[in-house]
Amino acid sequence: MDEIFKNYEKTIKRKHSINFTPKYREEFRTSVNKILFIAIAEKAIEKLGWDIVYVEESTIEAKRKEKKLGVERWTEAITASYANGNIVVKSQSLGNEIWDAGKNSKHVKLFIYAFEETLKTFDQQSLKELEKEIERKNNLDDYVIPETLPKPQQAKTPNIAIPIIGGFIISLILGFTLASISVKGLYILFLFEFLVATSISFAMKYLIKFSNFTDFSRLQYILAAMIILTYLSNQYFQYEIILYQYDYERIGFWEFLKLKFSQGFTIQNMNTGWIGLVVSWIIQLGLTGLFIYLKIFTVWTKYVVERVPVEVVDFAYYHFVKGKTEDEVRNELAKKGWTEKLNQDEVLEAIGGFQTATEINRIK
Numbered sequence: 001m002d003e004i005f006k007n008y009e010k011t012i013k014r015k016h017s018i019n020f021t022p023k024y025r026e027e028f029r030t031s032v033n034k035i036l037f038i039a040i041a042e043k044a045i046e047k048l049g050w051d052i053v054y055v056e057e058s059t060i061e062a063k064r065k066e067k068k069l070g071v072e073r074w075t076e077a078i079t080a081s082y083a084n085g086n087i088v089v090k091s092q093s094l095g096n097e098i099w100d101a102g103k104n105s106k107h108v109k110l111f112i113y114a115f116e117e118t119l120k121t122f123d124q125q126s127l128k129e130l131e132k133e134i135e136r137k138n139n140l141d142d143y144v145i146p147e148t149l150p151k152p153q154q155a156k157t158p159n160i161a162i163p164i165i166g167g168f169i170i171s172l173i174l175g176f177t178l179a180s181i182s183v184k185g186l187y188i189l190f191l192f193e194f195l196v197a198t199s200i201s202f203a204m205k206y207l208i209k210f211s212n213f214t215d216f217s218r219l220q221y222i223l224a225a226m227i228i229l230t231y232l233s234n235q236y237f238q239y240e241i242i243l244y245q246y247d248y249e250r251i252g253f254w255e256f257l258k259l260k261f262s263q264g265f266t267i268q269n270m271n272t273g274w275i276g277l278v279v280s281w282i283i284q285l286g287l288t289g290l291f292i293y294l295k296i297f298t299v300w301t302k303y304v305v306e307r308v309p310v311e312v313v314d315f316a317y318y319h320f321v322k323g324k325t326e327d328e329v330r331n332e333l334a335k336k337g338w339t340e341k342l343n344q345d346e347v348l349e350a351i352g353g354f355q356t357a358t359e360i361n362r363i364k
Contacts, residue, residue: 014102022100155342162211175233197291
């Protein structure tokens with residue numbers, strides 16, 4: 001952060017916010033249009049040392065980092081929106097704090113100050129030049145169409161059978177592992193849901209790669225089935241392990257579940273009954289699903305982006321910016337050697353992947 005802003009930050013009077021998600025909002029007016037507002041806001045945010053995570057026609061969003069115990073994490077999300085010269089600036093806490101100690105108000109006021117100070121460095125002529133520069137950038141007017149593009153790899157037909165079969169095997173392995181741990185009384189709620197989600201996401205990373213299957217809506221169904229199968233097989237394997245270890249009479253899996261319901265779920269010597277057991281299972285499924293949902297976006301996005309050369313993605317995106325339809329973009333790709341529909345589909349998915357990556361960064 002520039003020294004001038006560090007000095008101003010010390011003088012800001014904070015307004016504290018207490019809420020499940022602390023936030024602060026303030027408005028001010030500016031004489032510049034929305035193109036110049038975004039351009040100057042970008043420069044102001046860069047001077048403040050924040051990370052820009054999203055920019056569109058009239059809105060810019062940044063996140064601020066703090067380092068604690070050697071680990072950096074985003075602590076606030078700051079959004080500024082333009083409407084007819086009126087600017088709304090919001091700051092929202094990230095994480096699980098309920099009291100922001102006035103940080104949100106401080107960063108809103110700091111952004112406003114940084115914006116106004118940055119605007120002062122431009123006269124009317126330089127503002128006009130800046131506006132033309134931004135319009136050229138937004139329209140990709142400086143993009144030079146390459147004479148050739150990297151050649152596509154051999155098109156690989158997506159195979160849904162690989163993630164289905166692989167997911168089935170992984171789920172059974174995880175179910176058996178959880179059963180072995182649970183029978184010994186070593187299961188820790190929250191920790192093992194996170195570990196299960198991490199394991200499934202790690203496995204899915206390679207299943208997606210080997211199968212080249214990237215239909216995200218269908219992958220979600222496969223992941224949901226994997227979660228359910230993992231915890232169902234966990235119960236069945238517990239049943240088999242207990243019978244094997246203690247040489248009990250085989251009573252049937254359904255009778256085993258009825259016994260578990262009758263014994264209930266015990267937390268620190270307090271038996272919560274069958275309701276507590278059902279709630280614990282719902283928590284298991286819900287937490288695992290949430291952890292996987294957050295991880296799988298990153299896994300999917302990285303794969304669809306990295307399998308296509310960036311030069312090809314830029315080429316296709318340029319033609320979309322210039323108003324061409326999907327069919328016209330496919331024709332342009334074909335002229336450069338990308339004739340296979342599967343390869344063209346991968347290019348279009350890569351563009352979507354970059355957009356998804358932006359949305360991941362915006363998650364609060």
